[in-house]
Amino acid sequence: MSSDTPVVYFGSVKQGNMGKFASFAAKVDEVVKKLDLSTIEKKDKVAIKMHLGYQDGYQTVPVFFVRRIVNAVKKTGAFPFVTDNPTSVYNAVNRGYTQETCGCPIIPIAGVKDKYVYESEVDFHGLKSLDMSGVLHDADALIDLSHVKGHNNCGLGGAIKNIAIGGYSAQSRWRKIHGIEGAIPYWDAKKCTPEHAKELVEACRDHCISYKEESHELTLDFGMCHQCLDCIEADREVECLTLRPENYALFQELMAIAANNILKTFDETKRFFINLAISITPYCDCWGVGQPNIVNDIGVLGSRDIVAVETATLDLIAKEGIVESMIPPYFRVHKDPGLHPFEQLHGPMKSPYIALRYAEELGMGSRKYKLVELLSPAKTMKMKPPRHVVETEPTFF
Numbered sequence: 001m002s003s004d005t006p007v008v009y010f011g012s013v014k015q016g017n018m019g020k021f022a023s024f025a026a027k028v029d030e031v032v033k034k035l036d037l038s039t040i041e042k043k044d045k046v047a048i049k050m051h052l053g054y055q056d057g058y059q060t061v062p063v064f065f066v067r068r069i070v071n072a073v074k075k076t077g078a079f080p081f082v083t084d085n086p087t088s089v090y091n092a093v094n095r096g097y098t099q100e101t102c103g104c105p106i107i108p109i110a111g112v113k114d115k116y117v118y119e120s121e122v123d124f125h126g127l128k129s130l131d132m133s134g135v136l137h138d139a140d141a142l143i144d145l146s147h148v149k150g151h152n153n154c155g156l157g158g159a160i161k162n163i164a165i166g167g168y169s170a171q172s173r174w175r176k177i178h179g180i181e182g183a184i185p186y187w188d189a190k191k192c193t194p195e196h197a198k199e200l201v202e203a204c205r206d207h208c209i210s211y212k213e214e215s216h217e218l219t220l221d222f223g224m225c226h227q228c229l230d231c232i233e234a235d236r237e238v239e240c241l242t243l244r245p246e247n248y249a250l251f252q253e254l255m256a257i258a259a260n261n262i263l264k265t266f267d268e269t270k271r272f273f274i275n276l277a278i279s280i281t282p283y284c285d286c287w288g289v290g291q292p293n294i295v296n297d298i299g300v301l302g303s304r305d306i307v308a309v310e311t312a313t314l315d316l317i318a319k320e321g322i323v324e325s326m327i328p329p330y331f332r333v334h335k336d337p338g339l340h341p342f343e344q345l346h347g348p349m350k351s352p353y354i355a356l357r358y359a360e361e362l363g364m365g366s367r368k369y370k371l372v373e374l375l376s377p378a379k380t381m382k383m384k385p386p387r388h389v390v391e392t393e394p395t396f397f
């Protein structure tokens with residue numbers, strides 16, 4: 001491993017000592033310390049980009065940690081603020097995020113009407129541009145603070161997704177980025193009769209195929225398709241439908257481009273990535289519902305390299321594996337131990353590593369990394385535990 005290999009600092013949820021110094025909170029603090037926020041300048045406006053969740057989706061980054069990170073930023077003399085899309089910001093209080101609890105303002109990422117944006121060129125499969133968040137664009141430094149979970153389009157919801165999808169207006173996010181998977185033709189209208197199109201719709205138990213007879217248009221929802229291939233079986237005689245890995249990869253490629261455009265607006269020394277791999281749910285926080293934790297809690301990862309932190313996160317999830325008993329009955333899992341847990345859930349054509357390959361090609365970072373564990377259980381178990389004290393600061397004994 002060369003000396004240029006980026007370091008990913010890691011703090012496990014597993015602890016080797018009941019002392020406060022060995023707790024998960026202490027590890028989050030330690031990771032932030034190692035990231036060295038001193039490159040943030042006094043009076044810098046520091047965007048802490050989070051997903052604050054929607055509706056009843058409470059499995060986001062706990063405000064407990066947000067407050068600690070905000071305090072660490074304040075110590076540099078800079079001005080931190082938490083930011084996310086206007087809807088999530090508007091009702092963030094329902095999930096415990098307020099200026100008082102976070103310790104800094106919470107600002108809608110593209111203005112109160114989602115219209116404060118800058119045109120960001122992408123030139124990708126006919127898509128010319130995306131509307132980049134004006135607030136992220138204007139900030140001096142970025143802390144990309146992500147809750148790690150699965151994602152039905154790209155396998156992983158982490159640091160790249162947090163800015164690639166969350167750093168753009170709703171129009172760009174939902175219509176342009178989520179709409180890109182159909183940009184490579186996958187259905188031959190001439191070969192398909194209306195009757196056969198209806199058979200294909202019936203073949204998909206997950207309702208991913210829809211058909212409009214009036215206009216003879218068949219649409220596949222790549223986002224929800226987990227590649228069971230039942231539709232391909234139903235299409236064996238006609239062969240009008242093709243499910244190519246390239247279609248599924250488009251989302252991840254565009255995500256890498258979109259994230260890169262955001263990163264380019266920040267000085268390289270002012271970009272920090274923190275992934276909290278706890279409450280790892282199968283779907284993204286955008287769904288706005290509580291979900292089973294599909295992978296055991298892992299811990300916190302931090303790096304100045306976005307590709308390295310995402311790769312390390314995925315590798316640790318692969319090592320941990322799926323908690324079988326938590327798989328919801330509506331998932332038809334690909335039970336292949338050779339697949340990453342998120343591929344087992346969302347399909348083999350949605351490897352979460354695809355975005356990282358593109359991101360590396362764009363020069364965003366390195367898929368090679370050096371994992372440095374902080375306050376490891378093996379180390380802290382050898383330390384003397386403190387005398388157990390309860391109800392301090394203030395005490396009413």
Ligand code: SF4
Pocket residue numbers: 203204205206207208209220224225226227228229230231232243
């Ligand atoms: S592969 Fe399976 S989930 Fe995907 S569209 Fe076909 S039938 Fe539906």
